[in-house]
Amino acid sequence: MTTNELPTISGDRGLDHEEPLIFEIGRDGKCGVDFPDVTVGDTHLGGLRRKGKIGLPGLSEPEVVRLYVRLSRMNYAIDAGLYPLGSCTMKHNPRLGEKLARLPGFADLHPLAPMSAAQGALALMRELAHWLTTLTGMPAVALTPKAGAHGELCGILTIRAAIEARGEKRTRVLIPESAHGTNPASASFAGFTVDEIKATPEGRVDLDSLRSKLDTDVAAFMLTNPNTCGLFERDICEIARLVHAAGAYFYCDGANFNAIAGRVKPGDLGVDAMHINLHKTFSTPHGGGGPGAGPVVLSERLAPFAPLPLLVLENGAIRLIEDKSDAPQGSKPFGRMAAFHGQTGMFVRALAYMLSHGGDGIRQASEDAVLSANYVLASLKDVMSAPFEGPCMHEALFDDTWLHDTGVTTLDFAKVMIDEGYHPMTMYFPLVVHGAMLIEPTESESKESLDRFIHVLHTMAEEVKAGKTARFDGAPHLAPRRRLDETTASRKPVLKWKAPDLKQAAE
Amino acid sequence: MTTYYTDQHEWIRVDGDEGTVGITSHATEQLGDVVCVETPSIVKVLAKGDEAAVVESVKAASEIYAPVGGTVTAVNETLAGEPANVNADPEGEGWFFKIKIADKAELATLLDGDKYQDFVKGL
Numbered sequence: 272m273t274t275n276e277l278p279t280i281s282g283d284r285g286l287d288h289e290e291p292l293i294f295e296i297g298r299d300g301k302c303g304v305d306f307p308d309v310t311v312g313d314t315h316l317g318g319l320r321r322k323g324k325i326g327l328p329g330l331s332e333p334e335v336v337r338l339y340v341r342l343s344r345m346n347y348a349i350d351a352g353l354y355p356l357g358s359c360t361m362k363h364n365p366r367l368g369e370k371l372a373r374l375p376g377f378a379d380l381h382p383l384a385p386m387s388a389a390q391g392a393l394a395l396m397r398e399l400a401h402w403l404t405t406l407t408g409m410p411a412v413a414l415t416p417k418a419g420a421h422g423e424l425c426g427i428l429t430i431r432a433a434i435e436a437r438g439e440k441r442t443r444v445l446i447p448e449s450a451h452g453t454n455p456a457s458a459s460f461a462g463f464t465v466d467e468i469k470a471t472p473e474g475r476v477d478l479d480s481l482r483s484k485l486d487t488d489v490a491a492f493m494l495t496n497p498n499t500c501g502l503f504e505r506d507i508c509e510i511a512r513l514v515h516a517a518g519a520y521f522y523c524d525g526a527n528f529n530a531i532a533g534r535v536k537p538g539d540l541g542v543d544a545m546h547i548n549l550h551k552t553f554s555t556p557h558g559g560g561g562p563g564a565g566p567v568v569l570s571e572r573l574a575p576f577a578p579l580p581l582l583v584l585e586n587g588a589i590r591l592i593e594d595k596s597d598a599p600q601g602s603k604p605f606g607r608m609a610a611f612h613g614q615t616g617m618f619v620r621a622l623a624y625m626l627s628h629g630g631d632g633i634r635q636a637s638e639d640a641v642l643s644a645n646y647v648l649a650s651l652k653d654v655m656s657a658p659f660e661g662p663c664m665h666e667a668l669f670d671d672t673w674l675h676d677t678g679v680t681t682l683d684f685a686k687v688m689i690d691e692g693y694h695p696m697t698m699y700f701p702l703v704v705h706g707a708m709l710i711e712p713t714e715s716e717s718k719e720s721l722d723r724f725i726h727v728l729h730t731m732a733e734e735v736k737a738g739k740t741a742r743f744d745g746a747p748h749l750a751p752r753r754r755l756d757e758t759t760a761s762r763k764p765v766l767k768w769k770a771p772d773l774k775q776a777a778e
Numbered sequence: 779m780t781t782y783y784t785d786q787h788e789w790i791r792v793d794g795d796e797g798t799v800g801i802t803s804h805a806t807e808q809l810g811d812v813v814c815v816e817t818p819s820i821v822k823v824l825a826k827g828d829e830a831a832v833v834e835s836v837k838a839a840s841e842i843y844a845p846v847g848g849t850v851t852a853v854n855e856t857l858a859g860e861p862a863n864v865n866a867d868p869e870g871e872g873w874f875f876k877i878k879i880a881d882k883a884e885l886a887t888l889l890d891g892d893k894y895q896d897f898v899k900g901l
Contacts (some may be wrong), residue, residue, distance in 0.1 A: 286813060755838045757811075758811035761811075761813035761836060762862065
């Protein structure tokens with residue numbers, strides 16, 4: 272359904288190149304580098320000298336460079352456009368953070384460097400810990416977890432250690448049905464069984480369901496706040512009270528912290544442990560192509576069980592405690608989460624973000640993120656259907672009620688967004704909402720950028736309602752590839768390139 | 779042979795002491811194309827409501843719960859290679875496993891065909 276079909280001899284369309292696989296270009300035996308002949312004698316190879324060809328593609332250096340540059344141009348990135356992926360907080364990457372993360376003193380520091388030579392990096396970790404504990408109102412933080420889910424596991428293992436230290440055995444973890452899939456995975460990985468808590472018609476935790484399942488066998492309740500429907504759990508203080516009264520711990524999934532950072536301290540709400548996705552809330556979404564980081568803040572009750580290494584100040588120098596036997600009085604670390612000390616590059620970016628915004632700037636960013644999402648919700652709910660009444664927090668959630676009997680699905684709508692030059696929103700999540708479309712614009716977008724985005728989605732929705740649905744069928748039509756066959760890709764995956772049959776190729 | 783249903787969209791077809799378990803066509807419509815089915819191991823003992831199998835579709839992964847307690851006596855081996863059978867014939871070729879029912883009184887807690895249809899209409 273291309274509107275201006277101009278066939279070319281090359282198959283390329285202007286700057287849009289039709290890119291073959293690396294194995295399909297080049298020539299066997301060609302190489303961008305001259306290697307000397309191998310002179311190692313068989314006596315050194317133990318009879319393992321390669322007999323056949325290794326099967327590497329044969330390309331010159333310019334061919335390799337062009338292939339990857341052209342492929343990279345097909346990427347959609349936060350640096351290329353609005354990225355409304357809900358529950359991911361795709362905010363932009365300030366160039367300041369990128370510049371600082373590349374400082375050789377941080378970027379080239381070896382993880383085994385003597386502590387006396389790493390005082391700058393250690394001071395940065397201490398300063399970051401100060402900001403994280405201050406923003407959350409929690410006394411301790413474990414910096415090493417490398418991602419959100421790794422942080423969840425760290426929090427749950429800390430809770431397990433605290434329960435064992437009380438001489439108790441508890442086997443269940445309660446999780447609401449709207450939770451991120453990583454919550455039950457983390458609880459299960461730590462050896463707990465998962466018990467689901469129902470939601471109310473308003474999309475929040477059903478307190479009666481929670482009460483009926485809380486008993487002395489429950490180790491923890493895991494809650495995301497704001498939850499994955501983009502709604503603040505208003506009963507969170509009562510939830511914390513109930514959880515604590517049952518002798519359990521309250522874990523908060525901090526993935527959506529960008530909605531409340533600088534406004535609400537989770538410690539004040541009764542939270543015992545919460546991971547913070549540095550790579551969402553404090554820039555570098557999705558790790559910016561690099562690593563993420565999921566530090567875990569801990570309450571007074573859990574702080575003694577924090578994993579190694581511990582960061583302490585001694586005689587004016589900062590020291591990492593790497594061994595249990597070396598831990599200070601009262602500290603009972605449950606173990607460790609990573610070989611070294613966490614993702615220094617993310618620590619630098621996050622602290623640069625915090626220092627450049629200041630406490631008031633972080634609060635403003637959260638407020639603007641909530642305002643942007645509500646602007647999207649209010650501007651689109653006359654044509655698309657919102658499953659829950661009232662304003663949202665940092666993300667606007669729609670369901671597919673408005674698509675009934677149009678022949679268009681959530682997937683079709685999302686794919687046309689690609690034709691319109693946007694990355695689609697999160698779809699079919701949260702699972703509690705039918706045909707969900709979850710839009711998180713973040714504070715990074717200007718009003719002009721949001722207006723353009725809303726205009727595109729609004730007009731698309733009007734087209735669907737007017738029965739103009741032809742371009743929704745099989746979209747995207749303007750992307751480098753048409754709609755992918757996800758079913759066959761999953762059922763019969765082709766994971767290895769196979770050389771075409773020479774006889775067939777010759778015909 | 780009588781077929782019973784659960785509010786979690788499983789069906790169980792009872793023949794004597796043995797029941798064959800699968801998911802309903804409503805469930806497959808909600809899931810979309812099934813790409814992988816993890817069946818339980820034979821002789822596994824399940825209590826009513828225990829996680830018995832996992833079905834993964836292009837949209838989501840979902841647990842399948844045992845409609846009644848018992849011992850797994852057979853699993854549908856063909857689903858490993860042809861998960862599409864679940865979509866094509868959910869209440870026939872797409873069955874998941876067979877279970878020797880421990881306590882047939884538990885069947886009374888399930889829905890019959892009409893009640894299940896009413897339940898689906900109300901969703």
